[in-house]
Amino acid sequence: PCVTTAYVCPSGTLTIGYGHTKDVKKGDVCSPTYALTLLKQDVIYFEKYVEKALNADEIVVTQGQFDALVCFAFNVGMTALIRSTLWKKLRNHDYQGASNELLRWNKADGHVLKGLTRRREAERALFLS
Numbered sequence: 001p002c003v004t005t006a007y008v009c010p011s012g013t014l015t016i017g018y019g020h021t022k023d024v025k026k027g028d029v030c031s032p033t034y035a036l037t038l039l040k041q042d043v044i045y046f047e048k049y050v051e052k053a054l055n056a057d058e059i060v061v062t063q064g065q066f067d068a069l070v071c072f073a074f075n076v077g078m079t080a081l082i083r084s085t086l087w088k089k090l091r092n093h094d095y096q097g098a099s100n101e102l103l104r105w106n107k108a109d110g111h112v113l114k115g116l117t118r119r120r121e122a123e124r125a126l127f128l129s
Contacts, residue, residue: 001018002017002018002032002035002036003015003016003017003035004016004017004029004030004031004032004035005028005029006024006025006026006027006028006029009021009108010108010109010111010113010116011108011109012109014026014028016028016029016030016035016038017030017034017035017036017038017039018035018036018038018039018042019039019042019074019075020035020038020039020042022042042074043070043074046070046073046074046078047070049073049078050066050069050070050073050078050081051066053078053081053082053087054066054069057087057090057091059090059091061090061095062129064126064127064128064129065095065127067126068102068123068124068126068127069081069127071119071123071126072086072102072105072123075119076105084101085101085104086098086101086102089101095127098127099124099127099128100124102120102123102124102127103117103120103121103124104120105120106119106120
């Protein structure tokens with residue numbers, strides 16, 4: 001959902017709109033239209049970086065796998081993605097194992113969150129599509 005007032009997400013990060021975190025300050029407010037603009041910019045940013053990382057490691061993925069990785073990176077960050085066991089499994093062409101790794105990323109501050117569990121299940125389903 002779109003949240004038009006800056007808030008602290010469960011991981012402790014200031015967030016606004018559909019999950020935008022860059023340069024967000026306490027008290028920031030945005031319109032739903034601007035939140036959508038931020039989301040589009042964020043998706044483009046993460047698409048570029050996921051594509052660059054895949055090319056650098058010579059990993060070939062399907063469109064569904066790519067889309068799931070972009071969604072995942074948008075949520076956890078590129079550094080977390082490329083340092084993860086998920087990425088190591090991708091580099092070893094273990095796509096099933098990589099998809100299973102998505103499900104492990106359902107915690108914030110050590111606590112399992114239902115929303116993150118649903119998100120990871122959806123990303124895994126997309127990855128396997």
